[in-house]
Amino acid sequence: MHFVYTGVCLNSLLKEASFTAESKVFFRNLSAEEIDYYVDRFNPVDKAGAYGIQEWIGYIGVERIEGSYFNVMGLPVQKLYSVLVKFIE
Numbered sequence: 610m611h612f613v614y615t616g617v618c619l620n621s622l623l624k625e626a627s628f629t630a631e632s633k634v635f636f637r638n639l640s641a642e643e644i645d646y647y648v649d650r651f652n653p654v655d656k657a658g659a660y661g662i663q664e665w666i667g668y669i670g671v672e673r674i675e676g677s678y679f680n681v682m683g684l685p686v687q688k689l690y691s692v693l694v695k696f697i698e
Contacts, residue, residue: 630685632676
């Protein structure tokens with residue numbers, strides 16, 4: 610299990626809002642062959658956390674997520690939407 614944290618800050622001339630999101634990602638034990646396959650084909654070194662949950666490794670390796678899937682992908686869109694709605698009022 611590992612944590613994924615995202616921080617977001619919204620700014621305008623009149624106000625500012627910021628928030629964080631936390632997700633827990635649980636992987637099953639992966640074999641050396643599975644890891645090599647992923648590294649050889651999906652270029653994980655250009656990704657935060659060295660994996661893309663929306664790729665093959667997420668399909669076969671992630672057992673469960675506590676929190677937002679979209680946060681793990683890179684942006685907690687549900688939380689962002691709710692903060693934006695309040696921000697523009």
